[in-house]
Amino acid sequence: MTSLFVAGLLAVDWARGETVFDKFPWAWDLGVFLAGFGLIAVMVWFVMARPAGRGFVIHVDEEDITFTGKFPAQLQGMVIEFLRRDVGLAGAYEIRGHWEEGMLVVVVTGEQARGMEQRIRNFLKLNLKGPG
Numbered sequence: 001m002t003s004l005f006v007a008g009l010l011a012v013d014w015a016r017g018e019t020v021f022d023k024f025p026w027a028w029d030l031g032v033f034l035a036g037f038g039l040i041a042v043m044v045w046f047v048m049a050r051p052a053g054r055g056f057v058i059h060v061d062e063e064d065i066t067f068t069g070k071f072p073a074q075l076q077g078m079v080i081e082f083l084r085r086d087v088g089l090a091g092a093y094e095i096r097g098h099w100e101e102g103m104l105v106v107v108v109t110g111e112q113a114r115g116m117e118q119r120i121r122n123f124l125k126l127n128l129k130g131p132g
Helices: 002-010 026-054 073-087 111-127
Strands: 055-060 065-069 093-100 103-109
Touching: 055 073, 065 073, 073 111, 093 111, 103 111
Parallel strands: none
Antiparallel strands: 055 065, 055 093, 093 103
């Protein structure tokens, strides 16, 4: 039923060479806007949903360290101790990790964490085992 309605709109007056865009000139702009907005929304959703589905995110700030995603609960205390005592950075930063083909991929974001990124990556790769 819906396809008949859409076909009817697109062929408004096909015999006279008139389309829905001739009858409603704003329809093309609206369609392009919605398509662009939808594409951007899908890209943002993909980027934001990826770590939670296949990996983990560790948020570190002055007061607290929080874990989201697939991070082993039994190792959280060890990682918290490492980040507080050994790394000991002031300010907030984020650690994202996921497994690709059995390898742990770790990305550290935050200006103050730049100098410690490799140390954090090495610690996590040494102590975390892949899912499965």
